[in-house]
Amino acid sequence: MPAPSSSTWDRRSVLRAAAGLAALGPLAACGGDTGREGGGGSGKSLVQYFHAYGEAGTQEAIKRYAKAYDEARVTTQWITGTNFESKLFSALLTDDAPDVFEFHPQLQLIRSGQVAPLDDIIDPVKADFNPADIASHTVDGKVYGVRMIDDPQFFYYRKSLLEKAGLGVPRSLDELAEAAAALTTDKVKGLFIGNSMVSTNHALVWAAGADQLDDRNRIAYHTDDVAAALKVYRRMFTSGHLLLDAPADYWDPSALVQGLTAIQWCGMWAMPVMQKALGDDLGIFPFPPAAPGAKPAVYNGGWSMFVNAKGEDVDLAKDYVKWLWIDQKEYQEDWALGYGFHIPPRTSIAESATELKSGLPAEAVKLFTDYGRFDNISWTQAMITAFEEVVANAVRKGTDPEKALDAADEKVGRELEKLFA
Amino acid sequence: MLGSAGLHFATGVCALLFLVPFYLIVRNALSTDAEITGEDWQWFPADVRWDNLTELFDDTTVPFGRSLWNSAVVGVLHTVGTLLVCSLAGYGLARIPYRHADRIFYAVLVTLMVPAAVTFVPSFVLVSSLGWVSSLQGLVVPGLFSGFTCFLFRQYFLGFPRELEEAARVDGLGYWGAYWRIVVPNSLNFFAAIATITFISGWNAFLWPLVIGQDQEAWTVQVALSSYMTNQTVNFHLIFMATAVSILPLVLVFLFLQRWLVQGVAQTGIKG
Amino acid sequence: MSTTTTRDATRPVPAEAPAAGPRGGVRGSTLSFWLFTGPFLAGLVVFVYVPIGWSAYLSFFEARYTVTPDKFIGFDNYALMLTNGDFTGSLVTFTVFAAIIVPVTWALSLGLALMVHRLRFMKAFFRSVFFLPTACSFVAASLIWKMSIFSGVRFGLMNTVLGWFGVENTAWLADPDPPWYWLVIVTVRLWLQAGFYMILFLAALQNIPPVLYEAAAIDGARPGWQTFRHITLPQLRATSTAVVLLLLVAAYQAFDEFFNLLAKSTWGRPPLVELYYTALGDDQDYGAGSAGAVILTLLICMVTLLQGRFLGFGRGDDSR
DSSP states (O other), X not given: OOOOXXXXXXXXXXXXXXXXXXXXXXXXXXXXXXXXXXXXXXXXXXXXXXXXXXXXXXXXXXXXXXXXOSSSEEEEEEEOSSOHHHHHHHHHTSTTOOSEEXXXXXXXXXXXXXXXXXXXXXXXXXXXXXXXXXXXXXXXXXXXXXXXEEEEEEEEEOHHHHHHTTOOOOOSHHHHHHHHHHHOOSSOEEEEOOSSSOTTHHHHHHHTTXXXXXXXXXXXXXXXXXXXXXXXXXXXXXXXXXXXXXXXOTTSTXXXXXXXEEEEEEEGGGHHHHHHHHTTSOEEEOBOXXXXXXXXXXXXXXXXXXXXXXXXXXXXXXXXXXXXXXXXXXHHHHHHHSSSOOBOSBHHHHHHOGGGSSHHHHHHHHHHHHHEEEOOTTSOHHHHHHHHHHHIIIIIIOOOHHHHHHHHHHXXXXXXXXXHO | OOOHHHHHHHHXXXXXXXXXXXXXXXXXXXXXXXXXXXXXXXXXXXXXXXXXXXHHHHOSSSXXXXXXXXXXXXXXXXXXXXXXXXXXXXXXXXXXXXXXXXHHHHHHHHHHHSOHHHHHHHHHHHHHHTTOTTSHHHHHGGGSOOHHHHHHHHHHHHTSOHHHHHHHHHTTOOHHHHIIIIITGGGHHHHHHHHHHHHHHHHHOOHHHHHHOOSGGGOOHHHHHHHHHHSSSOOHHHHHHXXXXXXHHHHHHHHHHHHHHHHHHHTSSTTO | OOHHHHHHHTSOOOOOOOSSOSSSOHHXXXXXXXXXXXXXXXXXXXXXIHHHHHHHHHTTBOOBSOSSXXXXXXXXXXXXXXXXXXXXXXXXXHHHHHHHHHXXXXXXXXXXXXXXXXXXXXXXXXXXHHHGGGGSOHHHHHHHIIIIISOSSTTSHHHHXXXXXXXXXXXXXXXXXXXXXXXXXXXXXXXXXXHHHHHHHHHHHHTSOHHHHHHHHHTTOOTTHHHIIIIIHHHTHHHHHHHHHHHHHHHHTOOHHHHHHOOSOSSXXXXXXXXXXXXXXXXXXXXXXXXXXXXXXXXXXXXXXHHHHHHOTTOGGGOO
16 A cells, blocks of 8 residues: 655644635635725715826826815726727626726717716817817717817828938828838838737728718728728738837837837827937828828827716716816816827817927827818727728738728628617 | 767757747846847846836836735635635545536536636626625635636546545544545645646636736736736836746746646646 | 655546445435535536526627627527638637647657656756746736747847848738748747646656566667657557647637737637627627637537547546
8 A cells, every 4th residue: 555645744734724724715805905995085986997098197197186086986997908998898797887987989888878978067168179079979969978188190200211211201102102112221110000000090091082981871981992092001011111010009109219110100199208209300291192182181089088877876977077077177188288198179278288389299280180080989899890800801911902891891781780770 | 869968958959949938038127128129139238227126116007016915815815725625526526426426527527618718708797796806706716616626636536545545434534534634634745736736827817817807906917917018108128027027936936846746747647 | 755656546546436435325425425516516506607507698699788688589699600700710710720739739748758758967957947937827928929039020039030140020920921920829838838748748758667668678679769659659648648638628728829919810819719809809799709609618518528438538437
């Protein structure tokens, strides 16, 4: 018979140790904090969701604003990661859903009764908002969501590198492709439009003279010019002139700042960091026209606050949104201009923003006003994904654009059917 | 046939390849971003920057110290709980005669095949309706009932020498008594091995802590790490310092417990 | 500390239970059985079976943006998933992935085990080196692979090394043609897993009775390939089978590295990633996602049962 192999371990001491650990379990479990209890003079509490902004100081700022609110203790969930949508959507299903959250205007949230209309808090100041920001949040005459910031997206470029190559600012998509080729050296790539190349999706469609959906919510992106623009993208992708697999994606200024690329698609938020790193060696231009007669395009992204209609205390949540994003102009200004640059949706704040009055920021505001277009509330997340698949297939994988667009038509059609049937 | 020198050389080359990722972690963790992203490859930083370590723990956007502590607590509770629950079940399935034991065992086996991501949404809703989101219970309890660990214990106990237990029974001990007085004390090696494996898998788990750890205060170290990777601003030196710190405890666990681990893996019963 | 005796102790013995324990009859043992297995089984039901059941329920409903749906639609979700090229494509991806990763990991871990087994010096050191990556998480490893080794820019390690030979920077992950992303994904998993399976093989190698080799030498078999082919490999058969099965299960469960390494792609999506995007991604279609999950579960159960029948894996009475 084999001898016990662990005679060195005294049985009783092990059992004692095990019992000790077992006893610790529940204790530690009690000590676990749920993150929602305690604090707050009034005993009421709210939870807000934000995606993780990259600019230094943003998280502290949001928490600072929240702390100043007297009516409830507001807990901030700062959601890092690229899948903010998924996390938000799955959290909304549970009892731990946020009471207020930031997102983009999307119809399915309204149709499913997930977000509450906010007319009563917006109406008094409606005239002070950029009309486009009101329009993009309005369904059947009701306004859902308060815009916090507008984020125009366009191309940044290194002036010195374009000058050295003897190039002007590209005036068409073909010229952009030519510039990318001329600017590529063995250390620097000509152009960076994001690792997955989907960040320009809105602008690409608009610059090709098309739109996501038409006025009657029918597919409008499936045109010959869009297909032709996708072919240019494919040509650029295979040419070796694009920066791909960069460690930080398009939203981060580091590709341009680190000298990995000469031109980069990015948002206005990155402007302070880029200016600090590159000084005067920095210019911007809109997405150039990709079809005869089309206008250049700038995508006005941004973030808005929504109130969870299924939350525990909807009135309190609305009161908080009103307090912070309608009444507290100081915080709104700090939020739009204190970290990255964003355009304040409130006209009164935008007009007094000296940071945006001169130089490159002023040029960006001009692009925003002249060429900027906003989200279409009917173009929902599932449709956004469907068009991202078009780019993945037609540009990176090399499928025929027509086929890729046909596949998207089917998916988008299914969504439209569900929303408008 | 390879000579002894040739064999050692070939093994050495393979070992070097296996160590490359560790080298990169250390190099990047101790460099500045400029050195990492520079035009020319730097094999080692000109100035070793230990400051990166303090910068990591001073950074307020990601509570890294807190996440290390959470991982340690979760790792220990997860290990103790899993060992307790699964070893008992494994023993019961292996040794206690019961009419439906086979069927129950198959029901356990089936769960091995259903991947976590399949049941992940309903699990999340379930745990959330218990109010366990962002809590220690939520992180630990759902993971205790591992079909795989139960399976390993069962296989092990099948091979446990029956004579030992029978001697205990002659002394008048029931299953329960025999288990605690004879079986467990004679299986400590195996328990230590499973404990190590369980701790590692607990420490390295990602998907579940990601969903449950809604609140930063409840983040585990893997969630914190992934947040560095997907954060909008990429700070290489911080990311890799965080990676180094997250791996270090396990490397230590490994080096100290390797003997049990190797023995345990070898005798997990999956040897055939 | 005697490893040999432990190993003896774990040699499988016939497992058919005695008709009744020395103490009392079946009734007493029934109570004990539940005492031992009860807590585990209760947890299993609550945290595994209830969610599975919930999934099955959802799969018959139109469940978008909700997990408490009310619109019953029969088998529509199943029809959608089975006619949906993405889902069936993910099964193809899994097959390709398994066809690469299983034999490669098997061969590498066996190769490492054979090398380490025959080492005379620094055996423990090399064993540790190969085993050490097991301590890393998929998150950490994906991070190193994506940010440092296979980064598409000039300061990625691979591009740096290739650059010395005049090769242009390669976008390892962005460009699916040629499909370099498989190289990235396979090497991550290989690095993380090979050491673990090497340990399994090492243990099995140590268990081969030396007398077999002596007998073979007397019969005139030359050391090297012949001995390996006729002694070592057959003796490792049981371990090899177990390793292959474990690798298959692990490949089927693959999620982390695909999720972390491939963004916004329509390729390289194994079933779990596909389901994640269907149910939890932007579509939030829990009905269709659940239907896919049920289909997968059924497939896997079938394979498991067949496997159990043919190989006897995991069966108490012939676990060898």
